[in-house]
Amino acid sequence: MASAAAEATGAPPTAEDAIEKSKTDVQQIDPYNVSGGVDEHGNAKAIDYDRLIEEFGVQPLTEEHLKRFEQVTGKKPHRLMRRKLFFSHRDFDKILDFYEKHGKFMLYTGRGPSSGSMHIGHTVPFLFTKEIQEMFDVPLVIMLTDDEKYLYTRNKNNGTQKKGATAEDFLKFAHENIKDIIALGFDPKKTFIFTDYEYIGGHFYRNTSEFESLVTMNQARGAFGFGDSTSIGLIAYGAKQCVAAFPSSYPELFGYKDFRPPDFDPSAIRRHKELSKIPCLIPCAIDQEPYFRVLRDRCERMTDPHPKTCLILSKFLTALQGPGGKMSASDSNSAIFMSDKPNEIKNKINKHAFSGGRESLEEHRKFGGNPDVDVAYTYLSYFLEDDEELADLEQRYRSGELLTGEMKARCIKELQKFVADFQERREKVNWEIMRSYMNPRKLEFQGNPNPTQPQAPAASETNGEKEDGAADGDKSGGKDGRGTKGERKAAKLAEKKAEKLAQRQKPADEGAAQ
Structure with missing residues (x-):
């Protein structure tokens, strides 16, 4: 809001006005803000991803990475990689090397549940993650950050809790979003989904507490833009x-065993060192990168050092209104929601989708359209699988042969099919199916069937759980036929117990014989 001084005729802007204006003029990308800024005329500017690569210190995803991906997996890279919509990374090449040598890694991604239905922009990292999971045959963890959304919303409202924005409301949003995620087709045998409010405890909270001790207030300010009024x-x-x-x-x-109620198995008190050796790949949008920049700086300082987390980062699916931001769950006209009906999709695209066409038919035929800013074409680049058809649409649009209405019609058809197929699967996801994905259990995955340097099998690859001593101390896995260290120890204890029992029973037995 402008100050009284600034509203006076001829008065220069105050320092506060200048600061506030600079915030909107410049590009701002972090976990809580996504904006390309505005130009001198007040129009939203497109996000400068090349600048983000430089500012965040990430690396661009190159053709060499795509070739390496195909070499390791034997499969064509996902369309979002081919089209550089997943455009940058941290150590993606290292996760490929590890998988080729040792055969496995963990996938992790997440969702902040801000409404009861996801929109098509939210599906992008999940669709990509699903394909990556299938190609590599690795375990996947999906985190629903219901607690963060509650904390952020209340903080944004200056500490006031508004109707429909309680912790319980965000937990309900999380459950609905989990059903949406399941409907995208994840394999239940190797996928674990959780909400923070329901799951955090045990070894997870042990890691959290230790990690909190490694991050200072100044570092949190720098990474996330927190101030004195942040909760x-x-x-x-x-x-x-x-x-x-x-x-x-x-x-x-x-x-392995976790140290949680009601069991509290003493053998699981300490964290399992073997698990700290497994690397993790996170597919996510670039606004989440500051979290994992902080993580990468500290993961090797944990009691059980973990390898630096690897990232592959996506661009934002732009709002219907065009470049400069991303779809918002709070603005129904900025996004195509996965709950939208066919006519709603049609009307939103026709009425609100920013066009790269010319002002008149004559000018469009003469000069052609600009698919680089055309929202309908942008959405097709994310969801249309056929590379040749997409290239044809681009060429015909640039030449003026294809009109804006025709581009929108093709986009409407593709999105209607995508959303309708999703809704058909979504109807089948009931409470029991949802909870089955949320049940902590041993996941079933194979990884690379032919690693060049296979590691000793972990507990998930053997029959039953390892004893605590075997989990970290005994690396042989009982390959010499004597069993693991834990198994040998248990056998000796059982043998001694049997001997003592036999000694106590002997006099009674002898008396009975007489």
Whole structure:
């Protein structure tokens, strides 16, 4: 809001006005803000991804990475990689090397549940992650950050809790979003989905507590833009999202014991060192990168050091109104929601989708359209699988042969089919199916069937759980036929117990014989 001084005729802007104006003029990308800024005329500017690569210190995804991906997997890279919509990374080449040599890694991604239905922009990282999981045959963890959304919303409202924005409301949103995610087709045998409010405890919370001790207030300010009025809950939250990338936060998924009620198995008090050796790949949008920049700086300082987390980062699916931001769950006309009906999709695209066409038919035929800013073409680049058809649409649009209405019609047809197929699957996801994905259990995955340097089998690859001593101390896995260290120890204890019992029973037995 402008100050009284600035409203006076001829008065220069105050320092506060200048600061506020600079915030909107410049590009701002972080976990809580996504904006390309505005130009001198007040129009939204497209996000400069080349600048983000430089500012965040990430690496661009190159053709060499795509060739390496195909060499390791034997499969064509996903369309979102081919089209550089997943455009940058941190150590993606290293995760490929590890998989080729040792055969496995963990996938992790997430969703902040801000409404009861996801929109098509939310599906992008999940569609990509699903394909990556299938190609590599690795375990996947999906985190629903219901607690963060509650904390952020209340903080945004200056500490006031508004109707429809309680912790319980965000948990309900999380459950509905989980059903949406399941409807995208994830394999239940190797996928674990959780909400923070329901799952955090045990070894996960042990990792969280330790990670919180490694991050200072100044570092949180720098990474996330927090100020003096930010709640302590939101400041502390980041540690949870960071340690969610540690396989050691989920021992049960790998066949180990967790230290949780009601069992509290003493053998699971300490965290499992073997799990800290498994690397993690996170597919996510670029706005989440600051979390994992903090993580990468500290993951090797944990009690059980973890390898630096690897990232592959996507662009944002632009809002219907065009470049400069991303779809918003709070603005129904900015996005195509997965709950929209066919006519709603048609009307939104026709009425609100920013066009790269010319002002008149004559000018469009003469000069052609601009698919680089055309929202209908942009959406097709994310959801249309056929590379040749997409290239044809682009060429015909640039030449003026294809009109804006025709581009929109093709986009409407593709999105209607995508959303209708999704809704058909979504209707079948009931409470029981949802809870089956949320049940902590040993996941079933194979990884690389022919690693060049296979590691010793983990608990998930053997029959039953390892004893605690075997999990970290005995690396042989009982290959010499004597069993693991834990098994040998248990056998000796059982033998001694049997001997004592036999000695106590002997006099009674002798008396009976007489």
